[in-house]
Amino acid sequence: MIFDKEKNQKERMWFVDYWAEFVRTSPEEVWSGQQKEFINAVLKNARQSTRQEYLKLKGEKFSI
């Protein structure tokens, strides 16, 4: 399978511009309601590891 990175990036940027235009021209309740649903769902489903595990994943240190 060949992955066209350039095409993918163009498609992604198209959506970024589309969404920015939507945010710029729509009432705040409309776009922010959608954003709220998305972000709240992501946070709700995020795995809460221990702080040591999290820092290890990030390559950062934990100190007693």
Place this chain on the structure above:
Amino acid sequence: MLKFINKKTIRLGKELNNLDIFVLDFVAVLERHTDYAIVSGYTALLFGRSRATEDVDMLVPEMDEKHFKNLFNDLEDSGFWCLNSDNANVLYNDYLKQKTAIRLARKNKVIPNIELKFAKNDFDCNTIRERIKVITRKGDIFIGPLEEEIAFKEIVLGSEKDMEDAGFLRNLFKGSLDKKRIEGFKKLLSK
């Protein structure tokens, strides 16, 4: 619509999500002790970018150890903890003074978290000095100047995600951005 009240103030009437609430709760404590400016990915998210983040980058002016301990105690009393250590002395001397960020979250959670660091150069200090106030339904949030944010993402960070964030901010704030200022910062950051 989000609205510039003046060059340094934006009114944002959006419905706040749980990441926004987390930030507002944190800065309510932080600003009792110091100025700050939020930088990086959360800025785009605050204004509606369609992605999530698990951390929020925050710059504060360098402070002395006593001042930091007061801030840290207040954060602990307000239901936050530090992921890196529970020892304020260690956090100050082994992390912040060594130009290493510390991460703070609600107690017993790791996500989302605030990545807090001292301003370490003129660019950082300027970010705090020239910060923009964003007035939300439940309080104010201070962000770094948008032109700086865009320049930093395009020149220093440069990942796909950062270029998309910069593109989002450019499009959203077109007509309000100082393009010469962006180019000036980009030249400075390229050195």
